Amino acid sequence: MRRGIATVCLSGTLEDKLTAAAAAGFDGVEIFENDLIVSPLSPAEVRRRCDDLGLSVDLYQPFRDFEAVPPPVFEANLRRAERKFDVMEQLGADTMLVCSSVSPDAVDDDDLAAEQLHTLGVRAAQRGMRIAYEALAWGRFVDTYDHSWRIVRRADHPAVGLCLDSFHVLSRGSDLALIRTIPGEKIFFLQLADAPRLHMDVLQWSRHHRLFPGQGAFDLTAFVGHVLATGYSGPLSLEVFNDVFRQADPGRAAVDAMRSLLGLEESLGEPAIAAPELTGHAFTELAVDESTVPQLAAALTAMGFAHTGQHRSKPVQLWTQGEARVLLNATGGPTEISALGVESADPARSAERAESFHAPVLPREHRAGEADLSAVAAPDGTAVFFCRDGWLSDFTPTGSSAAGAGLLGTDHVSLSQPFDNFDEAALFYRTVLGLQPEMPTEFAAPFGLIRSRAVTNPANRVRIALNVALLRRGEWAPGVPDPQHIAFTSDDVLATAKAMHAAGAPLLEIPANYYDDLDARLAPPPDLLAALREYSVLYDRDEHGEFLHFYTEVLGSRVFFEVVQRIGGYRGYGAANAPVRMAAHRRLRLARQSG
Ligand SMILES: O=C(O)c1ccc(O)c(O)c1
């Protein structure tokens, strides 16, 4: 299938947009009228530029407020259309998108709309062009695709067909079954956009919050499946109005866009390199500056870890306890999570798949005899390594062994995302690693709203929690700047908390108010509540089970650890408790600053 993108998806000048679309591998573009109007390039020059870049101009859009108007307005609209046909001729575009009218001049008269579109079709055909009529979800009289189809049928001209836009169709909750009754050759164009489920004015929703397929809540696979079943053979073209993408580096946004189409095509059954099964978190690497190493070493030791291995050629320490593994990589930079190691059933294929989804492949650095691990960069710069047995032999045993405090492995890794990359990150993990994004949740933290979205594999062996502040951070200092953490599992979190407490681990103290509220809300058994309170362990419950968890203080500027126990298939991450943790971290930081 040909892949297209509307210039309105991307930031910058028309040249920036075309260059970015071509570099990401798109076959064609929809030229959004305003992008042309503000450009110093003539339409003929734009066409040459597109030719040079290997892009076709698949659509000129939008032509607004055309149909169902009184005769004098209609004459003016026809004149306006002819001028645009002139532009399209030079652009080499043969299809014009006409979106349903929002004009106060329009009347509620399908026969008139059809008759006027027929006339426009006659004019278009004289110039070898076509009209694709699109129902805007907020059109004055035509706001559903079935209504636009009735009018196109009534217009009854070979040069008048439909433009279907997934946003307008899915935002209205229209019945999709009717799509299959439309002859494929009458669908002149297909525009694709996803969106989060929001209950708001549909125009605002469309103009600010559209997303690339796979980033939102719409079932694009089902929608496109219906359209392809008609025999539609035009491009799959993205049309996403989004406040963040409008400001983002267009090269990067175009790659994100392409990744979304590749993911969609895979879900439609197009061949792709299948994602090998991920069987767990192999390790999490912390980049550490020298001054934080003693603090981290002391904390890990008190948590029952031991420094069990030293890398043969790099300044990297391996700390282990059970299957929980932390690497301390003395890079000298600020302490932060720098890499995730995921266990793959087939690391080479995982890397091939990643590359096929345009993940940036990181240069390999390994010496003879060392494991040759492939890694790709996630949108926030975190390296993702694909591992399978063997990699541990790059570490010389130190002879130490972990005292142990009951930790078994890694439950999840939580990464704060840069504001601009949140949706890109969820799609990256979905496509590149084959993880499933859960629905985003939001909670009110002391320093602003936080949106959280987990990506997991079907067996829940790999879980990554992505977090973002809902607005760019202001001047008012947040409690902890973009915290990150690693959550380890225990099958007896209270015993683990007790052991770590006794060993002097820097555990986070939770205020009494939390436990009073917990008692009021969830009424855990009194013995359990007393133990939770004593060891600052938090508690949550969902329809599947229970969750017990506790935290350490922040080590260095932004990293901390969590210990969790899932009982009976609890699915979440204790989001209800996150604000309590954030306030407690903030309190400690203030105490440290003044103390
Ligand atoms: O928001 C708009 O005006 C607009 C314009 C053209 C489109 O194809 C569309 O879906 C929306």
Ligand SMILES: [Mg+2]
């Ligand atoms: Mg559209």
